[in-house]
Amino acid sequence: MANYSEMPESEIPELKGVAGWLGLFVIILSVISPLRSIIQTGLTLQIAPDIEAQLGTKWTIYAGFTWSLTAATAVATLYFAYRLIWVQNRSTVRLVIRGLWVVTAGALALDFIVASILWPENIAQLDPEYMKGIFQSLIFATVWSLYLMKSRRVANTYVDDQSEAQQIFG
Numbered sequence: 426m427a428n429y430s431e432m433p434e435s436e437i438p439e440l441k442g443v444a445g446w447l448g449l450f451v452i453i454l455s456v457i458s459p460l461r462s463i464i465q466t467g468l469t470l471q472i473a474p475d476i477e478a479q480l481g482t483k484w485t486i487y488a489g490f491t492w493s494l495t496a497a498t499a500v501a502t503l504y505f506a507y508r509l510i511w512v513q514n515r516s517t518v519r520l521v522i523r524g525l526w527v528v529t530a531g532a533l534a535l536d537f538i539v540a541s542i543l544w545p546e547n548i549a550q551l552d553p554e555y556m557k558g559i560f561q562s563l564i565f566a567t568v569w570s571l572y573l574m575k576s577r578r579v580a581n582t583y584v585d586d587q588s589e590a591q592q593i594f595g
Contacts, residue, residue, distance in 0.1 A: 439581055440577050440578040440581055441578065441581040441582050442578075442582055443509060443510055443582065444578070445578055446572060446576070446578070447509070447572075447576065447578050447579060447582065450509070450569055450572070450573075451506045451509050451510060454502045454503070454505050454506040454509070455502065455503055455506035455507075458498075458499075458502045459498075459499035459502055459503060462495050462498055462499055463495060463499065466491055466492060466495040469491075470488050470491060470492075472484075483543045483544065486543065487539065487540065487543055490536075490539050491536065494532055494535065494536060497532075498528045498532050501524055501527070501528050502528060504524075505520070505521045505524050505525070508520060508521065509521060513582055513583050513584070514583055514584060514585070515583050515584065515585050517583055518573050518574075518579060518583045521573060522570045522573050522574065525565075525566050525569060525570060526566050526570070529562040529563065529565060529566040530559075530562060530563060530566060533558065533559050533562055
């Protein structure tokens with residue numbers, strides 16, 4: 426392995442392309458995150474038949490909403506991975522950072538709001554596992570957002586994009 430600290434700046438290879446940590450992030454977005462969401466939703470929505478009967482139609486509404494939200498976040502993360510691989514400009518990085526926060530914190534907030542509307546009597550009883558999920562999501566979004574903003578590989582791969590007006594008028 427080359428020791429880059431001893432090489433002149435001009436001879437250090439430029440970090441560029443979807444590889445390294447950026448490649449790992451794309452794999453997380455395109456494979457791990459959607460699979461984890463689907464499995465976790467399935468496990469979370471498995472409840473005893475007597476509890477489901479007690480919750481009634483509200484449970485059916487909530488389960489349908491939760492599956493829809495899971496599908497939407499899976500599609501969004503697949504789209505982010507697609508953009509990172511095939512549309513290599515700065516607008517992709519901005520989109521992915523914003524989208525990362527929407528699919529993590531936004532999805533959790535939306536889930537909480539729907540559950541609060543359906544079961545307002547239980548709003549004060551937050552499950553510790555739910556709080557753990559919120560914390561993990563915020564850490565995930567923070568770490569990857571900082572990576573996308575500060576990484577040399579990301580800066581070299583996703584160059585400044587020119588608007589259509591700049592391309593036409595120079």
